[in-house]
Amino acid sequence: MSSIQISNVTKRFGDFTAVDDLSLEIEEGEFVALLGPSGCGKTTTMNMIAGLEEATEGSILFDGQDLSRTRIQDRNIGFVFQNYAIFTHLSVYKNLSYGLEVKKFAKDDIKRRVHAMADRMSISHRLEQPAASLSVNEMQKLAIGRSAIMEPRIFLLDEPLSNLDAGFRAYMRAELKVLQHEFGQTMIYVTHDQIEAMSLADKIAIIDQGKLMQYGSPLDIYNSPNNRFVANFVGSPRMNLIDGELREEENQLKLMVQGGAEIILQGQVKSDFTSDGKVHSGSFGIRPQDIYFGERRASNDIAMKGTVEILERVGPKRLAYLQVLETKFLAFDDQDQLKLGDEVPFFLPPGKSMAFDMISGHRLGSV
Amino acid sequence: MNAIEFKNVVKTYPEFTLGPINLAVKKGEFFGIFGPPSTGKTSILKLILGLLEPDEGQITLMDKDASELEVAERDISMVFQNLALFPHMTGRENVIFPLKERGASEADISQQLDFVSEVLHISHILHKNPSQMSGGERQRIALGRAFAADSRAMLLDEPIAALDARLREEMRVELKRLQRENNQTFVYVSHDEEEVMAISDRVAVIIGGNIAQIGTPDDVYSRPNSLAVAEVIGTPPMNLFKGRFSSDGMFFEAENLNARIPILGETKRGGNATLGIRPEDIWLESDENSATFDLKISTVEPLGGYTILNALLGDQIVKIRAPGQVHIEGGSDQKVAFDQRRIHLFDDEGARL
Numbered sequence: 001m002s003s004i005q006i007s008n009v010t011k012r013f014g015d016f017t018a019v020d021d022l023s024l025e026i027e028e029g030e031f032v033a034l035l036g037p038s039g040c041g042k043t044t045t046m047n048m049i050a051g052l053e054e055a056t057e058g059s060i061l062f063d064g065q066d067l068s069r070t071r072i073q074d075r076n077i078g079f080v081f082q083n084y085a086i087f088t089h090l091s092v093y094k095n096l097s098y099g100l101e102v103k104k105f106a107k108d109d110i111k112r113r114v115h116a117m118a119d120r121m122s123i124s125h126r127l128e129q130p131a132a133s134l135s136v137n138e139m140q141k142l143a144i145g146r147s148a149i150m151e152p153r154i155f156l157l158d159e160p161l162s163n164l165d166a167g168f169r170a171y172m173r174a175e176l177k178v179l180q181h182e183f184g185q186t187m188i189y190v191t192h193d194q195i196e197a198m199s200l201a202d203k204i205a206i207i208d209q210g211k212l213m214q215y216g217s218p219l220d221i222y223n224s225p226n227n228r229f230v231a232n233f234v235g236s237p238r239m240n241l242i243d244g245e246l247r248e249e250e251n252q253l254k255l256m257v258q259g260g261a262e263i264i265l266q267g268q269v270k271s272d273f274t275s276d277g278k279v280h281s282g283s284f285g286i287r288p289q290d291i292y293f294g295e296r297r298a299s300n301d302i303a304m305k306g307t308v309e310i311l312e313r314v315g316p317k318r319l320a321y322l323q324v325l326e327t328k329f330l331a332f333d334d335q336d337q338l339k340l341g342d343e344v345p346f347f348l349p350p351g352k353s354m355a356f357d358m359i360s361g362h363r364l365g366s367v
Numbered sequence: 368m369n370a371i372e373f374k375n376v377v378k379t380y381p382e383f384t385l386g387p388i389n390l391a392v393k394k395g396e397f398f399g400i401f402g403p404p405s406t407g408k409t410s411i412l413k414l415i416l417g418l419l420e421p422d423e424g425q426i427t428l429m430d431k432d433a434s435e436l437e438v439a440e441r442d443i444s445m446v447f448q449n450l451a452l453f454p455h456m457t458g459r460e461n462v463i464f465p466l467k468e469r470g471a472s473e474a475d476i477s478q479q480l481d482f483v484s485e486v487l488h489i490s491h492i493l494h495k496n497p498s499q500m501s502g503g504e505r506q507r508i509a510l511g512r513a514f515a516a517d518s519r520a521m522l523l524d525e526p527i528a529a530l531d532a533r534l535r536e537e538m539r540v541e542l543k544r545l546q547r548e549n550n551q552t553f554v555y556v557s558h559d560e561e562e563v564m565a566i567s568d569r570v571a572v573i574i575g576g577n578i579a580q581i582g583t584p585d586d587v588y589s590r591p592n593s594l595a596v597a598e599v600i601g602t603p604p605m606n607l608f609k610g611r612f613s614s615d616g617m618f619f620e621a622e623n624l625n626a627r628i629p630i631l632g633e634t635k636r637g638g639n640a641t642l643g644i645r646p647e648d649i650w651l652e653s654d655e656n657s658a659t660f661d662l663k664i665s666t667v668e669p670l671g672g673y674t675i676l677n678a679l680l681g682d683q684i685v686k687i688r689a690p691g692q693v694h695i696e697g698g699s700d701q702k703v704a705f706d707q708r709r710i711h712l713f714d715d716e717g718a719r720l
Contacts, residue, residue: 037531037533038531165403165404165558167599167602167603167604170602170603170604170686173668174665174666174668174677174684174686177666177668177677178665178666181666181697192531192532193532194532195670198668198669198670198671199668199669199670199675200668218669218670218671219669219671219692222669222671223671223692232533233533234671235671235672236532236536236670236672237536238533238536287671287672288672289672309544310540310543310544312539312564312565312566313564313565313584313585313588314561314564314565315561315601315602315647315688316588316645316647316688318585319565321540
């Protein structure tokens with residue numbers, strides 16, 4: 001187990017800056033997800049933690065120690081990659097015992113640990129079979145088990161679930177979380193899947209174009225994204241983000257959207273938009289589940305009207321695409337009574353709406 | 368009119384038999400085919416397209432016997448999972464290829480190209496060769512080529528699987544809009560249950576080479592007609608308990624359920640059965656009208672809009688989907704109720720009761 005301090009780390013490949021002045025504190029025993037779109041620099045960051053890449057600038061300390069002179073194999077770091085590196089010609093048992101044998105563990109100790117891990121991963125019945133005979137799902141369990149058996153002080157996982165089918169992915173997600181609780185290891189998990197990051201991690205670092213956009217607990221990030229990128233990236237279905245020009249008219253502040261739609265701002269979100277004393281372009285955000293239909297519930301809820309263009313079944317609910325001129329709002333059909341083509345009123349509660357600056361992307365007002 | 372009809376269609380492979388398949392896709396319908404990997408989904412598309420011939424049964428396309436139609440006469444486009452782009456042509460040349468083949472006018476070609484480029488967001492990659500494109504970009508060019516052909520029916524085999532999540536959501540809506548605007552018939556294959564359920568007018572669930580259920584997404588989700596369908600539709604999946612009816616037929620009992628569940632309606636007295644309940648139909652409170660259980664919460668997955676709780680009931684893992692953000696710690700004891708109106712029962716053979 002180990003804490004990690006990443007301070008002002010930059011990584012350049014020629015002219016290209018993959019990681020740009022990134023700082024992160026990871027506490028001992030924490031499960032941290034590095035989340036971002038492909039090419040954002042999350043894998044490069046992980047590779048620097050692992051020692052596979054060297055930082056161009058900045059430092060990475062483990063429990064306050066600089067390990068850059070320590071050989072990778074002596075750092076006691078466990079890896080699980082997307083393409084699980086399994087010895088397919090060896091038995092499942094041999095795959096699990098390999099690392100322990102290299103480290104010269106006692107025979108009985110190895111046997112005990114292999115059986116315990118195989119049990120844990122429900123692959124005991126496969127121990128004597130060649131790894132090549134395993135299903136994709138079992139292969140993944142083996143890959144994780146093989147690293148976990150070494151009880152490394154830091155466990156690095158690079159998109160370990162991306163090759164799995166949806167059902168098994170959900171199962172492994174729960175399993176990984178239990179594993180981490182049991183071992184108490186520091187885990188760093190690279191993913192582009194925000195659902196995985198939200199469900200697994202104690203903290204999420206969201207990275208875009210090499211820069212850290214936000215670092216916090218999943219719900220902090222979900223409830224108060226501090227910029228437009230994070231707001232758009234986290235949450236499924238995605239947050240409605242409506243871009244437009246702010247305009248003052250007849251004592252009202254309106255967001256005028258291209259194509260003619262307008263949002264008459266009220267309450268909290270209105271003061272958020274004007275918190276910097278300027279009237280400029282802005283982006284209005286609201287999550288689909290915060291939009292409602294039927295009777296207006298509070299006097300300053302913002303009233304809109306739209307046409308139901310598409311209804312999708314998303315898990316237990318139906319998601320409606322409401323067309324307001326050229327603007328689309330996503331909302332859950334909370335009363336299960338929308339029909340395609342209907343023109344319906346809907347409401348945006350200002351307290352659940354968010355204001356972003358269009359140019360900088362920063363969140364405006366109260367956060 | 369039915370655009371595509373299968374009557375008792377069978378295709379036999381050395382290790383696998385597809386069918387007999389019976390289905391009818393209406394003209395202008397968005398028809399989804401869902402099933403776990405290697406269950407015969409792609410074979411169905413190849414049979415429609417004419418790349419495979421059925422060993423038994425009959426395929427009808429727009430009221431014509433398909434066996435009398437050449438592939439080219441069928442007026443059907445297909446987007447393959449392993450997109451077959453011409454490597455020596457640019458994106459633009461790939462997209463307009465079918466139009467050129469057909470001898471369309473320059474004006475038509477440029478209009479059609481503008482239209483598909485806008486919908487698929489490909490204007491900026493039209494000048495590239497496939498080798499310079501990312502997987503997602505190649506996928507969109509392949510879609511563009513199929514759309515440009517403007518054929519009567521489109522067959523899509525996992526067309527957006529290679530794209531990242533946000534783009535996939537966006538493309539899903541665009542595909543649906545395009546289909547509706549052009550009034551085309553779409554047959555859409557995917558192993559991603561959420562995607563098929565979201566996009567389709569009707570869905571066929573294929574399991575082990577046979578159609579397990581055909582219905583609207585709402586039907587298939589709310590009333591899966593067999594245990595096999597219940598197992599594959601819904602994320603996280605339905606919680607299933609193996610057990611039996613009490614001898615008076617009034618209750619369902621199982622080892623892992625520490626309370627009996629009253630059963631309304633017809634039951635098989637003393638017979639074995641499986642009870643299913645979806646994660647969202649378990650409430651985090653006791654309810655006097657529903658069976659209530661004590662369980663232990665093991666882990667909590669906060670997803671923002673909802674929360675997934677993994678719990679143990681007896682020695683069985685139970686998944687609960689609670690609306691909003693709940694503040695329950697892993698390791699705590701919790702009373703839950705199964706929504707009595709949303710219990711699914713399946714008999715010993717797996718058929719819905």
